[in-house]
Amino acid sequence: MKSALLMLLALALAALVATAPRLMHRPDARAQGAEPISGKLIVSVSESDVSLLTGDSLTFTSEIVNNDSEITPSLVANLNFVSINNDVYVDPEDWSPDRTVIVDPIPPGSSSTQSWTVNPVLRGEIGVYVAVLPRTDVAAAGPLAASSPIHLSVGERRSLNPGGVLPAVLGVPAFLALAFAGMLLARRPR
Numbered sequence: 001m002k003s004a005l006l007m008l009l010a011l012a013l014a015a016l017v018a019t020a021p022r023l024m025h026r027p028d029a030r031a032q033g034a035e036p037i038s039g040k041l042i043v044s045v046s047e048s049d050v051s052l053l054t055g056d057s058l059t060f061t062s063e064i065v066n067n068d069s070e071i072t073p074s075l076v077a078n079l080n081f082v083s084i085n086n087d088v089y090v091d092p093e094d095w096s097p098d099r100t101v102i103v104d105p106i107p108p109g110s111s112s113t114q115s116w117t118v119n120p121v122l123r124g125e126i127g128v129y130v131a132v133l134p135r136t137d138v139a140a141a142g143p144l145a146a147s148s149p150i151h152l153s154v155g156e157r158r159s160l161n162p163g164g165v166l167p168a169v170l171g172v173p174a175f176l177a178l179a180f181a182g183m184l185l186a187r188r189p190r
Contacts (some may be wrong), residue, residue: 040068041145043077043132048150053157058118062130062147066106074135075103079116081128082149088124095119102135125155 019188042065050058079099092099101114118128127149160178 040066041072041075041132042067043130043145043147045128045130045147045150046149049153050150051153051155053155054120054123055157056120058120060116060118060150062114062116063111064103064106064114065111066108069108071108072106072134074105074149075112075132076135077101077103077114077130077132079118079128080131081126083129084127084151086123088122088126090122090126094121103132107152111129118152120152120154123154126152126154128152 011083043062044065045060045062047058047060052058062077064075064077077100079092079096081092081095082183083090097117098117103112103114106112114130116130120126129147129149131144134145
């Protein structure tokens with residue numbers, strides 16, 4: 001009985017060892033013939049900590065450096081936003097109209113610079129970073145390359161005349177009141 005139990009245990013262990021590589025298999029870019037770009041590219045940004053008010057604008061640059069001995073494929077650089085304290089919803093299209101840039105292949109030891117504009121619309125603590133991945137065969141690219149985040153501290157701008165509408169808000173009713181008063185005076189018997 002003991003030997004049968006040991007034999008069954010040995011067979012189960014052998015089956016487990018035989019299937020372990022398949023169970024633990026995770027797609028690896030190297031196995032698919034592509035090297036991950038994260039070790040080849042260095043992505044940096046020109047700012048690190050910025051304080052703004054809603055309605056202000058921030059323009060900064062990112063630089064992608066090819067640290068490899070071969071030319072890169074065509075790349076996609078994308079501007080991304082993260083609410084640091086999860087206290088503000090960040091809709092990327094509201095914060096930056098142009099968030100994706102196609103980057104031509106970069107020769108070894110060379111770099112490419114991109115310019116980005118951020119228009120904060122809500123107050124809060126926001127992380128802004130640039131992520132880069134190859135334009136083709138994204139699934140085989142492995143980890144993407146990303147910059148360090150820019151920490152944006154956005155305060156709220158309070159204005160008596162938001163958007164320059166105060167003259168219209170005050171002027172139109174005043175004009176209508178004067179016109180109405182003029183009509184009443186014109187109809188008044190003499």
